[in-house]
Amino acid sequence: MSEYIWRATVNGRKAEIAADPSDKLAALLRDDLGLTGTKISCELGRCGACMVLLDGKAVNSCLVMAYQCSGKAITTIEGLAEGEGLHPVQQAFLEEGGFQCGYCTSGMIVAVKALLDEHPSPSAEQIKEGLSGNLCRCTGYGGILRAVNSCAKIYTS
Amino acid sequence: MLLNRESAGKRWKTRPDGPAKVTGSLSYLTDLSVPGMLHGKVLRSLYPHARIMAISIDEALKAPGVAAVLTHRDVPGLNGFGIVTPDQPVFCSEVVRYTGDAIAAIAAETVEQALYALSLIQVDYEPLPVVTDPEKALLEDAPQLHPGGNMLHRTDYSRGEPEQAFEDCAYVTEGIYYTPRQMHAYMETEGGLFVPEESGRLTVYAATQHGFKDRMQLSRILAMPEEQIRIVSSPIGGSFGGKDELNVQPYGALLALATGKPVKIHNSRRESVTAGLKRHPMKLTMKTGMDRDGKLLAHEVKIVADTGAYSTLGGPVLNFATEHSIGPYRIPHVSVKGVSVFTNNGVSGEFRGFGGNQSIFALESQLDRLAAAAGMDPWVLRRINLRERDDPGPLGQTVLPSEGPEQVWRSVAASPIWLRKEQMDRGEIKTPPSPWLKRGVGAAMTMHGSGLGYGIPDPGGGRLGLSADGKLEAAFSFEEFGQGITATLEIMLTEMLGCHRDDLRIVIGDTDRTPHNGSSTASRSTTVAYMALKDLVPRISEILCRIASLAAGLPASELQTGPGGVWHKVAAGGYKKRDKKTASPLITYAELAAAAGEAIQLEADFHFPVTPDPVVGGHYLYTATAAAVEVEVNLLTGAVSVLDQYHAVAAGPVVNPMGYVGQIEGGSVMAQGFALFEDVCFSEGVPRTMNFDTYLIPGICDISPGFHIDAIQELPQDDPYGPRGIGEVGSVVLAPAITAAVHHAVGISIGKLPISREELSGILPDLLAEKVGTP
Numbered sequence: 001m002s003e004y005i006w007r008a009t010v011n012g013r014k015a016e017i018a019a020d021p022s023d024k025l026a027a028l029l030r031d032d033l034g035l036t037g038t039k040i041s042c043e044l045g046r047c048g049a050c051m052v053l054l055d056g057k058a059v060n061s062c063l064v065m066a067y068q069c070s071g072k073a074i075t076t077i078e079g080l081a082e083g084e085g086l087h088p089v090q091q092a093f094l095e096e097g098g099f100q101c102g103y104c105t106s107g108m109i110v111a112v113k114a115l116l117d118e119h120p121s122p123s124a125e126q127i128k129e130g131l132s133g134n135l136c137r138c139t140g141y142g143g144i145l146r147a148v149n150s151c152a153k154i155y156t157s
Numbered sequence: 158m159l160l161n162r163e164s165a166g167k168r169w170k171t172r173p174d175g176p177a178k179v180t181g182s183l184s185y186l187t188d189l190s191v192p193g194m195l196h197g198k199v200l201r202s203l204y205p206h207a208r209i210m211a212i213s214i215d216e217a218l219k220a221p222g223v224a225a226v227l228t229h230r231d232v233p234g235l236n237g238f239g240i241v242t243p244d245q246p247v248f249c250s251e252v253v254r255y256t257g258d259a260i261a262a263i264a265a266e267t268v269e270q271a272l273y274a275l276s277l278i279q280v281d282y283e284p285l286p287v288v289t290d291p292e293k294a295l296l297e298d299a300p301q302l303h304p305g306g307n308m309l310h311r312t313d314y315s316r317g318e319p320e321q322a323f324e325d326c327a328y329v330t331e332g333i334y335y336t337p338r339q340m341h342a343y344m345e346t347e348g349g350l351f352v353p354e355e356s357g358r359l360t361v362y363a364a365t366q367h368g369f370k371d372r373m374q375l376s377r378i379l380a381m382p383e384e385q386i387r388i389v390s391s392p393i394g395g396s397f398g399g400k401d402e403l404n405v406q407p408y409g410a411l412l413a414l415a416t417g418k419p420v421k422i423h424n425s426r427r428e429s430v431t432a433g434l435k436r437h438p439m440k441l442t443m444k445t446g447m448d449r450d451g452k453l454l455a456h457e458v459k460i461v462a463d464t465g466a467y468s469t470l471g472g473p474v475l476n477f478a479t480e481h482s483i484g485p486y487r488i489p490h491v492s493v494k495g496v497s498v499f500t501n502n503g504v505s506g507e508f509r510g511f512g513g514n515q516s517i518f519a520l521e522s523q524l525d526r527l528a529a530a531a532g533m534d535p536w537v538l539r540r541i542n543l544r545e546r547d548d549p550g551p552l553g554q555t556v557l558p559s560e561g562p563e564q565v566w567r568s569v570a571a572s573p574i575w576l577r578k579e580q581m582d583r584g585e586i587k588t589p590p591s592p593w594l595k596r597g598v599g600a601a602m603t604m605h606g607s608g609l610g611y612g613i614p615d616p617g618g619g620r621l622g623l624s625a626d627g628k629l630e631a632a633f634s635f636e637e638f639g640q641g642i643t644a645t646l647e648i649m650l651t652e653m654l655g656c657h658r659d660d661l662r663i664v665i666g667d668t669d670r671t672p673h674n675g676s677s678t679a680s681r682s683t684t685v686a687y688m689a690l691k692d693l694v695p696r697i698s699e700i701l702c703r704i705a706s707l708a709a710g711l712p713a714s715e716l717q718t719g720p721g722g723v724w725h726k727v728a729a730g731g732y733k734k735r736d737k738k739t740a741s742p743l744i745t746y747a748e749l750a751a752a753a754g755e756a757i758q759l760e761a762d763f764h765f766p767v768t769p770d771p772v773v774g775g776h777y778l779y780t781a782t783a784a785a786v787e788v789e790v791n792l793l794t795g796a797v798s799v800l801d802q803y804h805a806v807a808a809g810p811v812v813n814p815m816g817y818v819g820q821i822e823g824g825s826v827m828a829q830g831f832a833l834f835e836d837v838c839f840s841e842g843v844p845r846t847m848n849f850d851t852y853l854i855p856g857i858c859d860i861s862p863g864f865h866i867d868a869i870q871e872l873p874q875d876d877p878y879g880p881r882g883i884g885e886v887g888s889v890v891l892a893p894a895i896t897a898a899v900h901h902a903v904g905i906s907i908g909k910l911p912i913s914r915e916e917l918s919g920i921l922p923d924l925l926a927e928k929v930g931t932p
Contacts, residue, residue, distance in 0.1 A: 037181020077181030101639030102178030103394030140826030
């Protein structure tokens with residue numbers, strides 16, 4: 001059997017990994033590419049800690065297999081900011097206290113980016129819908145909501 | 158003051174660990190890897206209670222990629238761990254007592270190889286009767302789980318003559334309360350990297366809340382001197398008490414030493430749920446009586462705690478529950494008897510609130526029931542019985558004078574939510590149009606102890622100095638698990654020294670690089686940091702100004718520390734008015750370090766403030782808190798929504814506003830889960846809710862639209878201890894406030910958490926019949 005090569009664009013760069021077609025994207029990112037900003041926590045798609053953008057859509061990378069994302073564009077938390085500075089969503093989380101332990105934060109920020117890309121000025125219901133797949137045990141979501149709301153102002157201005 | 162970003166103004170500071178957390182660049186200990194490392198996996202028991210007849214590892218040893226297979230025969234030192242009593246085997250040899258019990262551990266080249274090899278280990282079990290009910294566990298014919306029997310710990314506190322006093326009571330209420338087996342549900346499961354160093358030392362990169370305690374425990378297990386072990390224990394992806402006890406450390410350490418290679422272990426969620434600690438489920442039976450004027454006379458409490466298979470801190474948790482079952486109230490006649498019992502239901506242990514959550518729910522519910530029985534306002538009932546400034550503590554022990562309980566009581570009494578309750582009661586607020594939606598308001602309060610309490614070593618201290626490279630270096634043995642201790646230290650240091658955050662280097666969570674100043678538990682670290690820096694900052698300032706004085710030829714009395722170095726006081730005073738770019742220190746910290754010739758290190762060393770009275774577990778410092786909530790009960794579904802909440806917290810000066818707000822918000826939402834839906838379900842000693850698909854924690858859809866925090870900062874004059882911890886108080890009074898609000902809304906008095914939806918929706922038929930009338 002010829003070896004499977006997984007090819008994708010990760011954070012704007014070409015990636016090629018000799019992998020198994022059923023390898024989880026989360027493992028490819030963390031173990032093969034060293035992108036440990038993507039976290040693993042429940043490994044069944046409930047908590048959102050492993051969330052990344054797949055062609056711009058937020059997905060749980062613990063549920064995506066190599067063959068399912070081959071040839072696609074993947075953005076992880078490490079690829080969100082352009083240049084040296086922070087992405088506006090990252091900046092808002094920093095300023096509003098949208099994280100504590102930080103372990104859900106990568107996935108949460110990715111989910112917020114996907115939400116705001118779709119709804120630059122989201123309603124309360126859209127925020128709940130957009131972030132219902134991301135669990136945070138530390139903040140009680142207060143700081144996260146403040147961050148989303150302050151970002152929405154930036155996105156719409 | 159109502160605390161939020163706006164009111165905090167310039168004191169609202171971003172966290173020093175923030176940039177790395179929002180960019181994903183922070184390496185947690187479970188993110189670490191090194192070339193050539195092995196992967197460790199642990200074989201856990203198939204049964205909650207069984208005798209081990211034989212263990213065969215022969216096939217596993219032959220499996221591909223396997224470097225080591227370890228069992229009880231391979232523990233060089235003590236085959237046991239436990240912070241107080243090391244009764245949990247590292248590897249079981251004869252008996253297993255819960256499904257998380259470890260029997261073997263394997264290191265292999267890949268995780269898959271390790272898992273495959275685990276499946277080749279043969280264990281012959283003889284299942285034993287499972288002990289699941291702590292009350293039945295105390296019966297004579299119950300299977301005995303430990304050589305000393307099934308009782309871990311007993312408490313017995315009494316004063317006055319409660320039995321007689323009940324006869325003088327005009328109102329007596331009796332209640333039985335049950336609390337759930339809540340899971341910490343930290344997002345990062347247990348794990349880390351274990352590295353045998355060329356020097357013969359072992360470095361452990363694994364989360365804990367007390368690195369030096371892990372070092373002591375590992376030293377016992379490995380039969381290695383403590384100095385040979387380095388524990389790096391921070392940063393941590395959440396803990397809430399759950400990583401206080403050893404978890405994967407013995408296995409990682411033994412495998413690394415056995416193979417001579419670095420070993421990584423990272424628990425799956427399923428393993429974490431199976432092996433990890435949970436909150437003690439408790440049954441609290443209370444009888445409480447008062448006279449015609451609402452003065453409490455007698456209070457009788459019986460607590461049965463399900464401590465699971467092993468001790469860990471089950472004893473101290475029961476002590477805490479005992480103390481907090483009496484509350485901030487004057488009650489002349491009291492009897493509290495507690496018992497913590499071994500079962501095969503997992504392991505219960507340390508968890509944010511530490512036994513207070515359970516007791517406070519029961520006690521506050523009792524007061525609400527008494528008020529209802531007497532037709533009194535429940536908040537007025539509390540005021541009548543509230544302790545005063547110089548009263549002794551709940552166990553009669555000397556405590557630091559505190560006006561906290563009265564302050565938080567007043568705050569809630571004047572809060573918009575409580576005023577809304579009064580309006581509701583007067584019929585001034587329109588009820589929701591749907592007859593199945595009912596709204597109500599409730600409130601609860603407590604004073605929550607901080608520090609480990611009398612009788613337990615509770616070292617405090619810290620180190621501050623100037624490093625050779627010119628950084629003001631502060632070192633504490635704390636861990637950062639999200640609570641914000643690094644931000645709190647940075648804010649204290651920049652405010653006390655006048656320096657810039659870039660002048661600082663904060664070192665935590667590393668036994669090689671910090672002094673031992675105790676655990677990051679028990680709402681103690683903020684107080685420890687404040688006490689240490691209050692001692693250290695004037696001393697380091699004096700030394701730095703003295704060195705600067707020699708260099709600058711100015712009297713030391715005219716100098717002070719500031720941003721970048723030591724300043725002339727006049728220049729420092731005029732700093733803001735002058736052009737920032739041209740103003741500069743007389744001598745920079747780097748120049749001072751060069752002038753000093755060597756690193757300057759000052760240490761503080763003290764014991765956490767403790768009551769002088771020999772009352773085991775009794776506290777000296779407390780944080781008072783009260784919360785009011787408004788809920789909406791949907792009688793069609795039985796769901797309870799929290800609409801608005803108000804927290805009053807009397808914890809002294811707010812050091813770190815962002816951290817303070819985050820702790821109260823986060824603690825409160827965790828308590829909402831405790832009240833409304835969290836419970837690790839067990840059947841016959843086997844956990845059934847193994848991940849976040851069946852164990853539900855609050856999500857963003859569950860949180861209340863309104864959230865208000867009144868941070869009461871005033872302390873009695875000359876209070877020496879400054880800011881109090883607030884890591885736990887956000888999570889201890891919300892549950893009874895919610896149940897009180899549910900009672901206000903629908904008239905049902907809740908005795909069991911989480912609140913049963915069936916119980917609430919069950920009243921709908923009667924309610925509708927009442928509305929429609931019977932045909």
